Amino acid sequence: MSRTIPLRSLHLRRSVLSVPAINLRALEKSHSLDCDAVIFDLEDSVSPEKKGQARENLRGFFAGPPLEGKERIIRINSLSSEFGAADLDLVKALLPDAVLLPKVDEPGDVTDISDLLADAEAPEALRIWAMIETPRGVLNVGAIAGAGRTPGARLDCLVVGLNDLRKETGVLPQPGRSYLVPWLMQVVLAVRAYGLDAIDSVFNDFKDAEGFDAECGQGRAMGFAGKMLIHPSQIEPANRHFGPSAEEIAEAEAVISAFADPDARGLNVINANGRMIERLHLVQAEALVHKARLISARKPA
Ligand SMILES: CC(C)(COP(=O)(O)OP(=O)(O)OC[C@H]1O[C@@H](n2cnc3c(N)ncnc32)[C@H](O)[C@@H]1OP(=O)(O)O)[C@@H](O)C(=O)NCCC(=O)NCCSC(=O)C[C@H](O)C(=O)O
Numbered sequence: 379m380s381r382t383i384p385l386r387s388l389h390l391r392r393s394v395l396s397v398p399a400i401n402l403r404a405l406e407k408s409h410s411l412d413c414d415a416v417i418f419d420l421e422d423s424v425s426p427e428k429k430g431q432a433r434e435n436l437r438g439f440f441a442g443p444p445l446e447g448k449e450r451i452i453r454i455n456s457l458s459s460e461f462g463a464a465d466l467d468l469v470k471a472l473l474p475d476a477v478l479l480p481k482v483d484e485p486g487d488v489t490d491i492s493d494l495l496a497d498a499e500a501p502e503a504l505r506i507w508a509m510i511e512t513p514r515g516v517l518n519v520g521a522i523a524g525a526g527r528t529p530g531a532r533l534d535c536l537v538v539g540l541n542d543l544r545k546e547t548g549v550l551p552q553p554g555r556s557y558l559v560p561w562l563m564q565v566v567l568a569v570r571a572y573g574l575d576a577i578d579s580v581f582n583d584f585k586d587a588e589g590f591d592a593e594c595g596q597g598r599a600m601g602f603a604g605k606m607l608i609h610p611s612q613i614e615p616a617n618r619h620f621g622p623s624a625e626e627i628a629e630a631e632a633v634i635s636a637f638a639d640p641d642a643r644g645l646n647v648i649n650a651n652g653r654m655i656e657r658l659h660l661v662q663a664e665a666l667v668h669k670a671r672l673i674s675a676r677k678p679a
C-alpha cells in the first residue's frame with residue numbers, strides 16, 4: 379500500500395534566508411523579501427561581544443509589525459556555550475515558529491532542548507530545527523532525525539551547514555560537491571525516513587549567479603525542500619528551483635485526472651499514453667499540486 383503524504387503538514391521552505399540579528403538594516407529588509415522563511419541568526423554571524431545587542435535587536439523586531447507569510451526561526455548558540463542559555467530564554471519569550479540548534483551531534487542534543495521547552499511549558503507550535511554540520515552529526519543523522527519521533531520532540535527540519543562540515547573534514551569547496559554528495563544524501567534519506575524536511579546548505583559566493591543556479595538544481599534533484607540563503611539575490615532562483623515548474627504541474631494534473639477517470643476505478647496501475655503510472659505517483663502528484671497552490675496563494679512580500 380502506498381503511504382499518503384499528509385498535505386496539511388507540507389510547508390513551503392524553498393528559500394530560507396539567514397539574517398544576522400546584529401544587522402538592523404537586514405532585519406528591517408526581511409519584511410519586504412519574498413523568501414519562505416527567515417532564520418534570525420544569533421550564532422556565527424554575530425561576534426561574541428555583540429551577542430547581547432543582537433538579542434536586543436530581536437526583541438525590538440518581534441515587538442514590531444509581524445513578519446507576514448514567512449516562518450520565523452531563531453538560530454541560537456550552542457547550549458554548551460556561554461551564550462546558549464540567554465538565547466534560549468529569548469526564544470521562550472519571543473515564541474518564533476522554530477528554534478534552530480547549531481552543530482547538532484547526537485539525538486540527545488534534540489531531546490535535551492525538547493525537555494527544556496516542555497519544562498518551560500512552551501507551546502507545541504514552537505518547533506525545533508537542527509543544523510547538521512559536524513562529522514558526528516552526519517554519522518548520527520538517522521538517529522537525530524529519529525529523535526523527532528519521540529513524544530514531544532518537536533523536531534521539524536534539518537539544515538545542512540557545509541561551511542562547518544568542510545572546516546571539520548578538510549573537504550574542499552568544489553563545483554558539483556562530489557565528495558559531499560554521499561553525506562548530503564544521508565541527510566535527505568534520514569529526514570524522509572521520519573517525515574521531516576531537509577534544507578540544503580548556504581552558497582557563499584552570492585555574486586556567482588550561475589554557480590548558485592547549478593547548486594539549487596542539484597539540491598532539488600537530491601530531494602532537498604529548499605536552500606538556506608545568505609543574500610536577497612538568492613531568493614528568486616531558490617524559489618524557482620525548489621518550486622514546481624509549469625511542466626511539472628501540468629504533468630501532475632494529468633496524473634490526477636487519469637486516476638479520476640471512471641475507467642481507472644479499482645486500478646492501481648494504469649497506462650497513460652505509453653507510460654506506467656501507479657497510485658504512488660498520484661500521491662506525489664497531489665503533493666506537488668498542493669505545493670503549487672500554496673505558492674500561488676502566497677501574497678507577494
Ligand atoms: C554577505 C553579506 C555580509 C553581504 O552584505 P552586504 O555587503 O550588505 O551586501 P549587499 O550590499 O549586496 O546587500 C544589498 C542589500 O541587501 C541587504 N542584505 C544583504 N544581506 C541580507 C540578508 N542576509 N538579509 C536581509 N537583507 C540583506 C543589504 O542590507 C542591502 O540592503 P539595502 O541597504 O536596501 O541596499 C550579507 O549578505 C550577510 O550578512 N548575509 C548573511 C550572513 C549570515 O547570516 N551568515 C550566517 C549564516 S551562514 C551559515 O549558517 C553557515 C552554516 O552554519 C555553515 O556552517 O555552513
Ligand SMILES: [Mg+2]
Nearest residue numbers: 511539541542
Ligand atoms: Mg555553521
